[in-house]
Amino acid sequence: MTGAVRRRAFLGGLLLLPLAACGASPRPVLRLATGENGGFYSEFGRLLGAASGGRERGIDPVATGGSRENVELVARGAAAVGLAMTDVVRDARAGTPPFERPLDLLALGRVYENYLQLAVRADSPVTGLADLAGRPVSLGSSGSGAALAGARLFAVAEVGVQARQLSLAEATAALADGRIEAMMWSGGLPTPAVDALAKRVPIRLLPLADHIGTLRLIVGAGLYTAGVIPSGVYGSTGPVVTIGVPNLLVSSSELTDDDAAAIARLLVERAHELTPVSALGTQYLDQPSLIDTVGVPMHPGAAAAYREMHG
Structure with a gap:
């Protein structure tokens, strides 16, 4: 043989x-x-x-x-x-x-379409990436695409955070009890585990689309697009523009x-x-x-x- x-x-x-x-x-x-x-x-x-x-x-x-x-x-x-x-x-x-x-x-x-999603608690003072500088943020599990995309996103935004690589279950629990300031993940809408979290603890998604142009310069055209998360997802009161990835x-x-x-x-x-x-x-x-x-x-x-x- x-x-x-x-x-x-x-x-x-x-x-x-x-x-x-x-x-x-x-x-x-x-x-x-x-x-x-x-x-x-x-x-x-x-x-x-x-x-x-x-x-x-x-x-x-x-x-x-x-x-x-x-x-x-x-x-x-x-x-x-x-x-x-x-x-x-x-x-x-x-x-x-x-x-x-x-x-x-x-x-x-x-x-x-996958949506890159970054959530904070609804009562958080954070309104954008810059506000997360120096704060603990879960970028996703070590085996996830979100962790790679999240690291790339914060790098192009020139925002340094205390990066954590938590599983989805660990991240939702940590956000709920305040051990992290924000959690990032990538998935369809709505992501079931995050939807369940939002029913227990009000959360808010941060807009991410401002950085799409710079990301495209790094990875090439066709990969990152502006994706709209509709009003009502995870209890939101309005649409949020984020980053879509096929x-x-x-x-x-x-x-x-x-x-x-x-x-x-x-x-x-x-x-x-x-x-x-x-x-x-x-x-x-x-x-x-x-x-x-x-x-x-x-x-x-x-x-x-x-x-x-x-x-």
Whole structure:
């Protein structure tokens, strides 16, 4: 057996896991790296896993720390597919810090818009980034894309904070009891864990869009856009303009063309089942948007499936 064949066989054993079902014979499933419990990645992954039921290959969502961890899991074959912010995927493919080398990543589709969100307690005197100078701020878990984007945002704003890397659960608890001044995360609208926090402790989102132009100079066009968080989200009394980042479903080149094509068809054919009922904001589960992967190459199997469905 050649080295390449041995490697593919080894990765195949990681990507495909047997899933037993109530007396039925186990069927292989594809592991999907999602995100933290209480986050939008987790919600989307759960719906995608449910929609795959009854198909030849199921999808098994697995909780993770977020985008950065997900691309690393996919690249080393510990997950077949993963959800990740596009800026993280592009950094990982290029091997730019914090990634030590280029990672093997391909897009299966652009699935929805992530919103970079920065919250303080409603009674906080903080009204903008500059007011957070020297204060304790959670930028997100160490495995998240928010932590990378948050560090980049404060750097371009030239605001130094006492940065913490807390999980979503840790950050909501710390903000509630005043151990941190603000918490940053990235996700869809509303993010379930933060929505639950806002029902207990009034919070307020800070506007972030003033720094989009500088961020684009660093990462390139097409990644960061102005995103409006509607009035009423987390109890807000008016809309807040923040930073939107497209979110991708990715795999490595080791994913077979057949499996990539099956996932692409699932995204198109079952789109109505893949958006949480509470979700607001931009969703990309239509074919023209799914194939707009912002410069990240599409997996050939997924590309073929989209062409076939388009006719």
